[in-house]
Amino acid sequence: MPLNTITDGAIPDTIRALEQWICWREDDRDGKPTKVPIKPYRTSGTPFASATDPRTWRDFETALTYHRESTSRTDGIGFVFDPEAEIVGVDLDNCRDPNSEELELWAANIIDRLDSYTEISPSGTGIHVLVEGELPAGRNRRGDVEVYDRDRFFTVTGAHLSGTPAEVARRQDALLAVHHEFVQTAGEDESTTLTETTAHAASNGAAGVGDDDTPTQPVGPNSGLRRKFGRDPPAVDDPALEAALHGLSPDEIPDPVPRTIDEVAGPGVDLPDSELLRRAMGSKSGDTIQGLLDGDSSLWSGRDSRYPSQSEADMGLCFYIAFWTGGDPERMDRLFRDSGLMREKWDRRHYGNGASYGKVCIARTLLKLDDYYDPPSKSTTESETPTPEEQPPPSVSQPSVDDESAIEHAQRLATEVQQQERELAAQQERIHELEAQVQWYRRLVASLGVDSSEEEAVTPTATDVARSLGSDATTADESEETPGVTDRLRRWLS
Structure with missing residues (x-):
């Protein structure tokens, strides 16, 4: 896209309202194109702004007007990060094909998890995600992923990535997990960047990649398939299944590895x-x-x-x-x-x-998912209207008073059995839901670096939680307030 094209109507109000805006222009420094911060106003001194000096920043309208109307050359506007505003920028480089507009698997994974305002960089090959949150201590960059909450600025184009939220959302848990997985944690080879292709990796059925004369499909170093099988994972024919398998942890990948969606589909249910x-x-x-x-x-x-x-x-x-x-x-x-x-x-x-x-x-x-709804078979105790052929012959005597009492009792028992069956089905569904939620919690805790022995010591099993539903269902809501991941688990289990 042209460097001076700005779709200002798509820029979220959350950042428009902050006086943290500058202009920028691209200069050649030491043979490398560099985006230089420029003051968004007329000055008799140096034209250069500073990402660490708020005196050189202005409001959004001032910066945009200066970019569009000033005789001084600027190539766009930029948003400066200040930790007091609690806005964090996630910069994903070399992850988008400007012609096909397709994203690399690892970048799409990060975008989905952060689920906040996302836009395309001026080059068209990168992505910027803005979220509300607090960046943890540690490094800010690994490979093609950078995260900043201070002392840096993002170029802002307003080229909103279709399908992502139009506003900056608070995503503290997701931000911590992405930072830990893609930035803080060293990969299996520190020199390997996220955009390096996996040598010898099969295309797994993806059109146009993986042939002898084309590059293999790039995947991130945290790919479950790569971590489990190295550089030669089994072939997967279905692209969606392939992408989903990349996002699993190694111990979650089925054995044998499925190739088609039919291999992971369930039995279905014969009901409209x-x-x-x-x-x-x-x-x-x-x-x-x-x-x-x-x-x-x-x-x-x-x-x-x-x-x-x-x-x-x-x-x-x-x-x-x-x-x-x-x-x-x-x-x-x-x-x-x-x-x-x-x-x-x-x-x-x-x-x-x-x-x-x-x-x-x-x-x-x-x-x-490995458990599905199984409709109960029709109870033989249910009362059905007999067909004419099934009507009792005239010689059969009508039931006595005692017989009628027995029939009423049997009908009551049948009703109770049906009620118990419904309650059992509901409990089984709830147990399955809890198991899925606890698995999600454990994966998040693992991604945050909590020792697995500590996790098991404090994490109840889904069965334990389900058993307590009848007598202690309010325990999670009444327990002492605990911030962060534990609070998240409480909300899921409530």
Whole structure:
């Protein structure tokens, strides 16, 4: 894109309101193009601004007007990071093809997890993500990933990346996890950057990559497939399944590694959509399922909401409909499209191997889910109206008073059995939901570097939590306030 093109209408109000704006121009320094900060106002002194001197910063309108109208050459405007504003910038370099607009797998992973305002860099080959949060201590860069909350500025184009939020969102947990995984933690080879291709890696069916005369598909050093199999992972035919497998930890990857989505699909459920949804709404999680299907933004937009972002709400709905449809990928896709969560992002080619966001969501769900709704068989104790051929012959005597009492008692027992079956099915569903949530918690704790022995010492099993539902269901809400990840787990289990 031209360097001086700015789509100012897309720039979020969160950063427009801050007086942390400068201009910049690209100069050649020591044979390398460098973006130089420029004061966004007329001055008789040096024209250069400083990312560490607020006196050289101005408000958004002043900087934009100076860029557009000043006779001094500037190539754009920039936002300066100040820790007091709690705005963090995540810079992803060399991750986007400006022609096809496709993203590398590792970059799409980070963008999905942060789920905040994202825009395309001036070159068209990079991505900038802005989030509200506090950056942990430690390094700021590894390979093609940089994170800053001070002493730096981001060029701002307003070229909003389609499918990402239009506003800067608070994503503290996701920011900590991404920083730890992609920046703070050393890879298996410190000299390996995220954009280096995995030598000899198969294309796994992705069109246009991996042939003898084309480069292999780049993947990040934290790819589950790479960490488990090294540089020669098994071939995966389905691009969405391939992208989902890259995002798993090595111990989560199935053995043998599936090649197609059919290999991870479930048995399905032989019920019409209307009846399936009726049963889902009647479960203990029915209110949440209904809210997700309606696209109720309160489920993810507040600080105390059930999901930390809309992307995680997408995954939440995928898990529910996967369970109730028996892991039928086509039916999952159809039901999601009919929901209020459906957005353009679902069909966008979101990954460097051509996979769309929606198909990868489905593949991720099916890889993690191993239990499905199993409709109870029709009880033989249910009262049915006999057909004319089944009517008792005239010679059979009518039931006596005692017989009628026995029949009424049997009917009451049948009703109680059906009620118990429904409650058992609901408890099994809740246990499965808790297991998935505890697994998510453990993965997050592991990504933050907590020792696994410490995690096991404080993390209850899903069965323990489920057993306590009847007698101690309020324990998580009444326990002492604990910030961070533990608080997040409490909200998930409540």
